[in-house]
Amino acid sequence: MDFQTLVFFFLSAILVFAALRVITARNPVHAALHLILAFFTCGGIWALLQAEFLAIAIILVYVGAVMVLFLFVVMMLDVNIDRIRQGFWSYLPLGAVLGLLMVLEMGLVLGSRHLQKPAAAAAVAPGVSNTKEIGALMFTDFVYPFELASIVLLVGMVAAIVLTYRGPKKTKNTNPNQQVFVKAKDRVRVLQMPVEKD
């Protein structure tokens, strides 16, 4: 077993573990942290496959943006600031362990060239850029699903707005026209109430 295969199995084991923890952890913050680990590990496996664009994209987009937003939402559901402060210290050990694991993974994947001989037959010929290939495919062969994906995103936006927007806020302006027409009986309402004994 060469070094790359070893790294692959190591990353896969972490990936399966992290994915399992995402669905078994009772604490939503723990689940979200493990999901970050799973995405990061997935990026590592893609880097091993020489799909460097996908690897960087998943880390930038999912770990960097989507998951941070997730964590914010999960933590903000409890708006009590003190509890968030407490939470910070209680989550620190787990966060530190997961962070160290990611640094280790990054070292294994990026540093693998120093730890072994370069692969004689690389899957991708030298000089071919992954990013450039994906970009070219996206606007040629895959232009149809690419454009449709933009419609899917638009549907997502329309759906989010239609489900959450509740109309403009009522301003407290007065309508002079209605004020002029007001009568005494509109202002005072006489209620019949039984006498309360105390």
Place this chain on the structure above:
Amino acid sequence: MFDHFVVPDLLPAAPEIFLVVMALAILLIDLFVKDSRRTLTFSLSVLTLLGCAVIQVWTRIGGVAYMELDGDIYPIIRYFANAEGVVYTFSRMFVDDLMSDVLKLFLYATVIIVLFYSRAYVIDRNEMNKGEYYVLTLFATLGMMVMISANHFATVYIGIELLSLSLYAMVAMNRTSLAASEAAMKYFVLGALASGLLLYGMSMIYGATGTLEITAIAARLQDANGNLLAFGLVFLIAGLAFKLGVVPFHMWIPDVYHGAPTSVTLLIGSAPKLAAFAVAMRLLVGGLFDMAGDWQAMLVIMAVLSMAIGNLAALVQTNIKRMLAYSAISHMGFMLLGIVTGVVNGNPANALEAYSSAMFYVVSYVLMSLGTFGMILLMARAGFEADTLDDFKGLNQRSPWFAAIMMMLMFSMAGIPFFVGFFAKLAVLQVVIAAGYIWLAIVAVLFSLIGAFYYLRVVKLMYFDAPQDETPIVASADMRLLISANGVAVAAFGLFPGTITVLCLFSLAHSF
């Protein structure tokens, strides 16, 4: 890098492009609509779909040909594109053949009818009376068109997502209703799970064949790793079964049909069945035809279970939307019988008749389901849903004409001669018997008999019970006209089933 790339021919996709442009325009125009009935948004949406239908026909027709069937001569539209009538574009991701043309025309008609039926219902309900309702309907239609014309796993998936996302939002649109929010949440979670299964299956088949293009998969099936393919197929079938709503992936159907606003139930219960049928044909027949033995075995089990659970569970429902949901499960199971009898012991001689009978079944089911949900919408008014069986009591005394239409629809659903539902069942049973599965035909007939009970109970309630509610049924003229036409169509196609049969046979013969 671009050596192989051919600039795509946009003409076959002209209806899709027109629909997108119009949907975006309607999204903007609606912002300036002052009218609380949104007549402009509604009419533009209907016109858009009519325009799509015109473009679909106009870019295809080359003349009229004649086809002989059982000694009779039928006029048939001739295809101008090429002899086979199959056009690929967008690097073979998009396919336009006669099956897609026919299904898309049925799709446009279905969605137009859905829009007309749901108009009054939507106007009466503040939460739903928004321009986005129409825009999301159009985007859902686009998703179905993409599914029908997909020749690539990426387009299949993105079409399904476009349809599902629009439907999730539409189910949840009635925000004040707890049942609707619950239905939307269940639909969303289970739908996401099904998409995951489908993607997992697709990735395995990609791993085995090295391509995502459906026609290319068919060519490479022989040299592929059999185990990996079989695993991929299982996941693919699971994802598809969810979209079709057959047992054991049916759990979402009753809750969603019941919880969703009736106008959205009407949409979910009609048009997507056409698209799901098309995707099943593309994936299983177009792509994995050489593995027919494997997927037929799986689908037979699903078909029998669907007919059993669908019909038995429908017996005990008191809510008519829930009852129709279980009836939808049993109908989809019955339709699967047509798909599973295509190849007998490796001999595909029967295939065309079998798939054509399934297509006939789907089309006639959509027609009947439009009518029955339309009747519920007709009887509903502001603050009243008319979705329990008791609401149909004594309908004959309130409106004999609508009671007669509902009776025809129920007879057709039950498969009583001579309505279209009978001929749909007959066509499927014929191919099942021709394929030699006598036991399967007996099971299908037995469960249809059980199913007849709950359809006939609705007829009994309408004609022999006293009405609980004497409010006169108020409906606009177009609604009355369309629902009458729908009921009459169920009877008329029952008298002349040959027209749809020939259309299905001819379109499938000139596809793939």
